[in-house]
Amino acid sequence: MHNLHDLPRTLKESCFRLGKTPxxxxxxxxxxxxxxxxxxxxxxxxxxxxxPTLTFGLGLMATASFIITIITGVLLMVYYKPSTDLAYQSIxxxxxxxSTGRFIRNIHRWSAxxxxxxxxLHMARVFFTASYKKPxxxxxxxxxxxxxxxxxxxxxxxxxxxxxxxxxxITIGSNIANSPREFxxxxxxxxxxxxxxxxxxxxxxxxxxxxxxxxxFYVLHIFVLPxxxxxxxxxxxxxxxxxxxxxxxxxxxxxxxxxxxxxxxVFQPLATKTYGLMALVKGKRPPVNRGPENTVMSWPHxxxxxxxxxxxxxxxTLILSYYYDAPLKELANAAVPENPAKAPWYFLGLQELVSYxxxxxxxxxxxxxxxxxxxxxxxxxxxxGEGTWFxxxxxxxxFWQSLLxxxxxxxxxxxxxxxxxxxxxxxxxxxQVWIIAINPGSLLVLIFAAxxxxxxxxxxxxxxxxxxxxxxxxxxxxxLTYFATVHRxxxxxxxxxxxxxxxx
Amino acid sequence: xxxxxxxxxxxxxxxxxxxxxxFLAAMGTAAAGMLRLPNPAVLPGPVRRFxxxxxEQFSAGSETAFTDQNLVLFRDDEGFYAISSTCTHLGCTVAxxxxxxxxPCHGSRFNSKGGVxxxxxxxxxxxxxxxxxxxxxLIVNADNEVPEGTRYSV
Ligand code: FES
Numbered sequence: 001m002h003n004l005h006d007l008p009r010t011l012k013e014s015c016f017r018l019g020k021t022p023x024x025x026x027x028x029x030x031x032x033x034x035x036x037x038x039x040x041x042x043x044x045x046x047x048x049x050x051x052p053t054l055t056f057g058l059g060l061m062a063t064a065s066f067i068i069t070i071i072t073g074v075l076l077m078v079y080y081k082p083s084t085d086l087a088y089q090s091i092x093x094x095x096x097x098x099s100t101g102r103f104i105r106n107i108h109r110w111s112a113x114x115x116x117x118x119x120x121l122h123m124a125r126v127f128f129t130a131s132y133k134k135p136x137x138x139x140x141x142x143x144x145x146x147x148x149x150x151x152x153x154x155x156x157x158x159x160x161x162x163x164x165x166x167x168x169x170i171t172i173g174s175n176i177a178n179s180p181r182e183f184x185x186x187x188x189x190x191x192x193x194x195x196x197x198x199x200x201x202x203x204x205x206x207x208x209x210x211x212x213x214x215x216x217f218y219v220l221h222i223f224v225l226p227x228x229x230x231x232x233x234x235x236x237x238x239x240x241x242x243x244x245x246x247x248x249x250x251x252x253x254x255x256x257x258x259x260x261x262x263x264x265x266v267f268q269p270l271a272t273k274t275y276g277l278m279a280l281v282k283g284k285r286p287p288v289n290r291g292p293e294n295t296v297m298s299w300p301h302x303x304x305x306x307x308x309x310x311x312x313x314x315x316x317t318l319i320l321s322y323y324y325d326a327p328l329k330e331l332a333n334a335a336v337p338e339n340p341a342k343a344p345w346y347f348l349g350l351q352e353l354v355s356y357x358x359x360x361x362x363x364x365x366x367x368x369x370x371x372x373x374x375x376x377x378x379x380x381x382x383x384x385g386e387g388t389w390f391x392x393x394x395x396x397x398x399f400w401q402s403l404l405x406x407x408x409x410x411x412x413x414x415x416x417x418x419x420x421x422x423x424x425x426x427x428x429x430x431x432q433v434w435i436i437a438i439n440p441g442s443l444l445v446l447i448f449a450a451x452x453x454x455x456x457x458x459x460x461x462x463x464x465x466x467x468x469x470x471x472x473x474x475x476x477x478x479x480l481t482y483f484a485t486v487h488r489x490x491x492x493x494x495x496x497x498x499x500x501x502x503x504x
Numbered sequence: 505x506x507x508x509x510x511x512x513x514x515x516x517x518x519x520x521x522x523x524x525x526x527f528l529a530a531m532g533t534a535a536a537g538m539l540r541l542p543n544p545a546v547l548p549g550p551v552r553r554f555x556x557x558x559x560e561q562f563s564a565g566s567e568t569a570f571t572d573q574n575l576v577l578f579r580d581d582e583g584f585y586a587i588s589s590t591c592t593h594l595g596c597t598v599a600x601x602x603x604x605x606x607x608p609c610h611g612s613r614f615n616s617k618g619g620v621x622x623x624x625x626x627x628x629x630x631x632x633x634x635x636x637x638x639x640x641x642l643i644v645n646a647d648n649e650v651p652e653g654t655r656y657s658v
Binding site: 168171172174175176179182185186198201202205206207208210212216334335336337338339340341351354355356357358361362421424425428432435439490491492493 | 542543544547548549550571572574593594595596597599601606607608609610611619620621622623624626627
């Protein structure tokens, strides 16, 4: 009877090992340390890390939107049927009859879009704060992997409703996978060596876009890619912890702990006190009399910060989902694509490149960009500038110069092709190899590479030349995306405004 | 022993290396074997031989679009020919324009014989094999390409 009476208390104590709100630093560190979900954090964090303007909470926001996407995705799986005959109807059911179905689907879509956007911004912030430098090179690579998986998740996601967008996206996507043929055909070796054909076969499972393709993309979307993402995310977080938290500049000796304009409880190493292992962040032995300075307890400071970023993400997603419905186009029609047939915004820049050459724009340039991004931390090995926006001298001016330069070059290139066409319009019989090699996309890459070499020569700094290159790519990705979104109309013609599109 | 002698591998490290190597080889082979599964042995797909009706139905100088079959059938003085309306760039369906075909997806342009005149398409639109069935109907085999200019005369 007595035990029964005590049940609520004992139950609570068995769940939460501390059993009460922590009151001392010791208990705060235990609260962090003894909880599966919290103990990925270190017990104390550096005050700089908590400054909102260092990270803007972008990585956390990406994680938050991923969690929202997972939860809503599982809910959608209850009704979605991965069959070419039923998929479209099941989405309609979700949208119109299932209670809260429309809202949940909207949330799924908006959090996914938010995730793509935030992941891109997160990459930009890690780059511009030089946070990829030693020992974080590997985590930069993991991050690139996460970026690719995020995009793949989005792509496989919008294929599933089997509407017009889905059908033609699969068609175009699988043909991009096939596009190495453009090259192997051009030099006449497809018969012996056909990586493009293999990739297409693996994606479609058939010669034509149909049920086999839908099942494959479904499996990728709900199982393979999320699993891969979770695994990589684990590595990503674990590395942040092992690499000593977020990147930050070296502390000035004896620096003071100002945070948010007031003084917060700060770890004050006293000669008379010993610290448990749990207060250790890194290092080989307990730092007796030499505690990490300028750190505050994770509980509650870091957790408040995380919670608020999470709430902001949820609120953004909910508001967007309340006001804007996820689109559903007409049922897939194999006979007529939409005109223009456009990808979602994050692939439109790529679609513009693909409209110069499928192989170059769809495979080679993305590859080059990825490899280039992957190489950055291994080429730029001189320490300095970590954890501060535009940390090394001259970075800001190189950034602005590159921004202007890339704007001018990209806009010039687009204006030129719109007005004068390209090689094929001048020499109708030109060999395809020339189209692949010399097109506006590959020229942009070359010009940007030359610009960054010029910066390297001028400043003798790999960091500055990386800033130049990264800025150029970011700017031209943004401009191409904008251009393809607003100015490309039916038959991929240039129009000043969608309202000028011909009506048919 | 001079410095030029190869370093001796003792038995223990040899066995370690050998077992590690065989472990890796086994795992690699297993992975390669598993990857064979998603590579389909037979490629399911619709039959792409289309009966288009009796030849008399099409007058000389006519052109008929078969949207479901993704092809356009032409008849001129020399005979019949069929041009696929699947864009050779990334597989969208092209539409007839004033003087040829235009693709809605990335702006490839073809002339009325299927030749590329603009945009990213790497090859001309394929000409398809035309023949006749036993009952006299025209048949287009969309899986068989023929050289440009090949006509089928009745
Ligand atoms: S599919 Fe026709 S231009 Fe791309």
